[in-house]
Structures are given as structure tokens and as C-alpha cells.
Amino acid sequence: MSQAIVRVEDLHKTYGAAEVLKGVSLEVDEAEVMVIIGPSGTGKSTLLRCINLLTRPDRGRVWVDGEEITAPHADVDRIRERVGMVFQDFNLFNHLTALGNVMVGLTKVKRMPRQEARELALFELQRVGLRDKADLYPSQLSGGQKQRVAIARALGMDPRVMLFDEPTSALDPELIGEVLEVMKKLAREGMTMIVVTHEMGFAREVSNRMVFMEHGVIVEEGPPAQLFYNPQYPRTGAFLGKITELYGRREREEE
Amino acid sequence: MDGLLEFWNMIWPGLGKGIVITLQVSAVALVLGVLAGLPAAIARVYAPRWLRWLAIAYIEAFRGTPLLVQLFIIYYGLPDLARLLEGLGLPSQWLVLENIVAAYIALGLNSGAYQAEYFRGAIQAIGAGQMMAARAMGMTRLQAIVTIVLPQALRLALPAWSNEVAYMVKYSSVIFIIAVPDLMARGQFIISRYYIPMEILLLVGAIYLVMVLGIATLMGQLERRLRIPGLELEVERA
Numbered sequence: 001m002s003q004a005i006v007r008v009e010d011l012h013k014t015y016g017a018a019e020v021l022k023g024v025s026l027e028v029d030e031a032e033v034m035v036i037i038g039p040s041g042t043g044k045s046t047l048l049r050c051i052n053l054l055t056r057p058d059r060g061r062v063w064v065d066g067e068e069i070t071a072p073h074a075d076v077d078r079i080r081e082r083v084g085m086v087f088q089d090f091n092l093f094n095h096l097t098a099l100g101n102v103m104v105g106l107t108k109v110k111r112m113p114r115q116e117a118r119e120l121a122l123f124e125l126q127r128v129g130l131r132d133k134a135d136l137y138p139s140q141l142s143g144g145q146k147q148r149v150a151i152a153r154a155l156g157m158d159p160r161v162m163l164f165d166e167p168t169s170a171l172d173p174e175l176i177g178e179v180l181e182v183m184k185k186l187a188r189e190g191m192t193m194i195v196v197t198h199e200m201g202f203a204r205e206v207s208n209r210m211v212f213m214e215h216g217v218i219v220e221e222g223p224p225a226q227l228f229y230n231p232q233y234p235r236t237g238a239f240l241g242k243i244t245e246l247y248g249r250r251e252r253e254e255e
Numbered sequence: 256m257d258g259l260l261e262f263w264n265m266i267w268p269g270l271g272k273g274i275v276i277t278l279q280v281s282a283v284a285l286v287l288g289v290l291a292g293l294p295a296a297i298a299r300v301y302a303p304r305w306l307r308w309l310a311i312a313y314i315e316a317f318r319g320t321p322l323l324v325q326l327f328i329i330y331y332g333l334p335d336l337a338r339l340l341e342g343l344g345l346p347s348q349w350l351v352l353e354n355i356v357a358a359y360i361a362l363g364l365n366s367g368a369y370q371a372e373y374f375r376g377a378i379q380a381i382g383a384g385q386m387m388a389a390r391a392m393g394m395t396r397l398q399a400i401v402t403i404v405l406p407q408a409l410r411l412a413l414p415a416w417s418n419e420v421a422y423m424v425k426y427s428s429v430i431f432i433i434a435v436p437d438l439m440a441r442g443q444f445i446i447s448r449y450y451i452p453m454e455i456l457l458l459v460g461a462i463y464l465v466m467v468l469g470i471a472t473l474m475g476q477l478e479r480r481l482r483i484p485g486l487e488l489e490v491e492r493a
Contacts, residue, residue: 054387081393091388095407095483105392108402139485150388157392 004063005030005161005192006051011060013046020046021057022216028161031190035203035224038213039239044196045088047213048163051194052083065160081109084154084162088169090146092138098125098149099134102156110157124152128182144175148182155186162186164195200244204228212236266445266458273441274462280358280430280437281423287363288419292370297400299371300378310371317368323429325365330357330433358430366423370416377412378404410486417474421467428463438462 006028013021020043028034036044049055051062053069053076061070069079093101102121106112112120125131128148138146147167154162164183168176180202187193187206197203203210203224210227212220212235220227220236231237291313298310317325333350340347352360381404389399431440442459446452 052391054391077390077393077395080391083391085388085391087384087388089384091382091384093385093388093403093407094485095403095410104402105394108398109393137484154392 003030003066004028005032005065006194007063008047008051009061011047011050011057011062013043013050013055013057020216021050023060024213024216024218026211026218026221028192028194030192032209033187033193033195033207034209034211035207036194036196036211036213037198037203037239037243042213043216044213045165048085048165048194048196051163052080052085054085081157082160084157084159086147086150086154086162086164086167088166090138090143090150090170092146092150092153094138097135097137098130098141101138101149102153105153105157121152121156124156125149127155128152129178142175143171144178147171147179151179151182151186161192161194164193164197166196166198168197168199198243200240212239214239262454265449266455269441269445270438270459270462273436273438274466276355276436277424277427277438278466280355280362280435281420281427283359284362284366284427285420285423287359288366288370288423291364291367293374295367295371296374296378299375301396301400314368314371317365318372322361322365322426323432326357326361326429326433329361330354354430354433355435357433358427358435362423362427362430366419370419373412373415373419374408376415377408380411381407407486410481410483413474413478413481417471417478420470420474424466424470425463
């Protein structure tokens with residue numbers, strides 16, 4: 001029986017006059033890959049940030065791995081350890097090498113001995129194919145390499161779920177592929193993932209479930225085949241048509 | 256040659272002792288300045304509102320009033336307060352300071368206010384994304400500040416901080432007014448004793464210049480040693 005790794009119940013979030021989330025609920029099961037799509041400004045990133053409480057929702061509850069992170073006295077820092085997050089603009093620690101970036105969470109948060117942390121960090125860099133770049137600083141890496149280090153950094157913490165917030169949107173087109181490859185590999189290995197992206201190829205190929213969000217609500221949710229080929233709502237089809245047209249040319253070039 | 260020897264005997268070892276006092280007061284005041292300025296900067300960026308206002312009050316009070324006024328209040332004003340406390344039967348003698356201690360504190364608190372602003376600028380130049388990434392992996396706010404933000408911010412602040420070191424060596428010369436025997440005070444003493452103002456003032460000025468240039472060189476070396484690829488670019492942008 002599958003168990004929900006992430007459960008979100010009736011999330012609301014308002015910034016000033018703008019209501020960004022208007023009651024969003026969803027569940028993600030173990031080893032599931034959920035792709036969230038939708039026009040910009042519809043609360044996709046806010047939703048992700050509410051899951052590890054980087055943004056505190058005005059209303060609603062969130063459970064991670066059975067523990068409620070929104071509970072009044074929840075140990076938020078401890079629960080966050082189990083939620084890996086990958087950002088659009090990488091947010092690698094600029095004063096640390098690739099290795100240091102992966103190690104710092106292990107030594108400071110998990111209190112792992114340095115030698116052990118170093119070995120695990122090298123292993124994680126190996127996983128994303130960057131073991132040979134361990135001693136380089138972020139500024140010496142390409143965008144794609146930075147994002148792969150960021151993935152390794154999150155993996156090092158041994159998360160139960162990985163959140164990807166438009167992980168390829170800041171990348172030059174020729175660097176997107178290497179990041180998507182790493183993400184596909186993770187999915188194959190059974191990692192639970194929630195991915196906000198415009199990469200429709202990835203969504204079609206890898207995700208088990210797609211969510212189309214607009215204006216702070218989930219419009220449609222279902223298997224990728226349904227959203228792509230048999231959308232229940234005209235808005236879904238219209239958006240997917242537009243996004244596929246925008247991004248499709250590059251996908252065709254890649255194939 | 257005899258004249259030169261005579262001149263040397265006139266100024267030495269007096270000026271030498273003055274140099275030591277000047278460097279000593281500058282060093283202590285700079286350290287006190289870091290101890291006051293860094294927490295003030297952190298409070299100004301991250302602390303709850305009341306603490307932030309306290310930090311702002313400290314910074315603006317010491318940046319907005321003359322150093323000399325601060326020095327006089329600490330050296331001459333605090334003993335008045337001590338007499339008041341004594342009248343009330345409270346412990347008071349700790350407020351009566353030796354002149355060099357008053358110099359440490361006045362210069363230290365003054366420098367701390369300026370350093371706080373250098374540190375604050377550097378902390379704010381570190382993008383919010385760094386803090387977010389650190390919190391996302393389970394670091395506490397304090398852990399994130401200490402292990403992620405400050406190592407970057409202090410490097411960014413180093414060039415401005417180097418200037419503060421040079422300022423301190425020069426501005427510490429005001430303490431001759433409360434009779435701390437620093438380089439300036441020793442110079443004044445020699446002038447009043449032998450009445451050769453121009454020679455001594457030029458010499459004292461030249462000694463300050465050499466100290467400042469030496470410090471600039473040392474700080475430049477420190478900056479190069481601590482340099483990390485990618486961070487120096489942000490210095491230029493900052």
C-alpha cells in the first residue's frame with residue numbers, strides 16, 4: 001500500500017491584495033513524480049515553498065512523511081531535513097566549493113563527522129556526474145553544473161521528497177538536458193518528486209501525475225496522458241497547446 | 256651630524272612610545288568595534304523589531320555626533336553620573352575610567368557604529384536565496400547566519416573594513432585631548448618643550464602616513480589570501 005509522503009490540505013496564501021493560493025489540496029505518494037504546470041504567477045512556487053514552510057500559509061495544513069509541519073509546535077528545522085529543495089537560480093553557497101556545498105548540511109545539520117560527510121558528499125557528486133568538479137567554486141561552474149551540485153546538495157540530506165522549483169528555467173537551452181537527465185535518473189531510482197516546470201517532455205516521460213494550476217487553484221489533475229491528449233477542461237488544453245508550441249521547437253531539435 | 260643626533264635624542268624614545276600607544280589604542284578600539292558592530296549589523300537585518308530599533312539607535316547616535324563629544328561624555332560625563340549613583344548608595348566607581356580606557360571605549364563604540372553599517376551593507380548584498388537554501392536544508396536561522404551568510408559578508412566587507420583601520424589610526428589622535436600619551440600627544444609635548452612645531456608636525460604626520468600605508472598593504476594581502484573565486488566580483492558590484 002502506498003503512503004502519502006506529502007499531504008497538503010486547503011492551503012491559502014495572500015500577499016498584500018493578491019490571493020496567490022485559494023485553497024489547494026493535494027497528495028503525493030511514495031516514489032511518485034508529480035509535475036505542476038500553469039501560467040506564471042498562479043502560485044506554483046508559493047505552493048512548493050509552503051510544503052517546507054519557507055513560506056507560511058495563511059490557512060491550511062501540510063504533512064510531510066506523516067508529520068504535520070504546520071502544527072503549532074512542530075520542529076520545522078528537523079522536518080525540513082527530509083525535504084530536499086532545488087531552486088530556479090541554484091542558490092549554491094558561493095563561498096564553498098561544490099564539495100563544501102554538499103558537505104555543509106551533513107556536518108552542520110546532521111552533525112556527521114567530517115570524513116564521513118566528505119565521503120558521502122563525493123558519492124552524491126558522483127551521482128550527478130560531477131565528482132571531478134568537487135574542488136571548484138560555484139562561479140567556476142556552468143549553470144547546468146551548478147544545478148546538478150544543488151541537486152547533490154539536497155540528496156546528501158537523504159530526503160523523503162524532492163521539490164524542484166523551475167529547475168531549468170534559468171539555464172541556457174543547451175544545459176537543460178544534463179539537469180533533466182539527473183532528474184530522470186532520480187525518478188527511476190524511486191525518489192518522490194514534486195516538480196514545477198515548463199519542460200513538457202519531462203512531464204510526459206517521467207511524471208505519474210500532472211497538476212494544472214491557474215489563479216491559485218488546481219484546475220485539473222490526472223495522468224499526463226489525460227492532460228496532454230484528453231483534458232477535461234478547455235483551459236488545460238489551451239495552456240498545454242501554448243506551452244508546447246513555445247517549448248516544442250527545442251524539444252524537436254533535441255530528439 | 257651632531258645636529259641630527261641631537262634632534263634624534265629630542266624625539267626618541269618619546270615618539271616611539273607614542274607609536275606603541277597609538278597602535279595599541281587603535282587595535283583595541285577596532286576589536287571593540289567589531290564586537291559592537293557585528294551584532295548591531297546582524298540585529299539590524301535579522302532581529303525582531305525592538306532589537307532592530309535598539310541597534311539603529313546605537314548606530315545613528317554614534318555616527319551622528321562628534322567623536323570628541325562622545326569621548327568627553329565617557330571620560331568627564333560618566334564620573335558625574337557616578338557621583339549621582341553614589342548618592343543613591345549604588346555601586347558607582349566602575350563608571351570612573353582611566354583615560355586610556357575611556358579612549359578604548361569611545362573609539363570602539365564610535366568605530367562599531369561605522370563598522371555596523373559596513374557589515375550591514377555586506378550582509379544585505381548576500382542574496383536572500385542563500386538564507387532560503389540554508390533554511391531549506393534544515394539549518395536554524397542562527398546556523399545559516401554563522402555558516403552561510405557571515406563568511407561571505409565578512410569577505411565583502413573587508414575592503415571597507417580596511418579603510419576603517421586606516422581611519423582609526425588617524426582619528427585616534429583626538430585622544431591626546433584627554434592626555435593619553437599617543438603619538439600626537441608625544442609630538443605636542445616635544446613641540447611645547449623645544450618649540451619646533453613645523454619639524455615635529457611634519458614628522459608626526461609622516462609617521463601616521465607610514466603606518467596607514469603599511470596597514471593598507473597588510474590588509475591587501477589579507478584580502479588576497481581570503482579571496483574566493485566569484486566573491487570578488489560582488490565586491491565590485493557592491
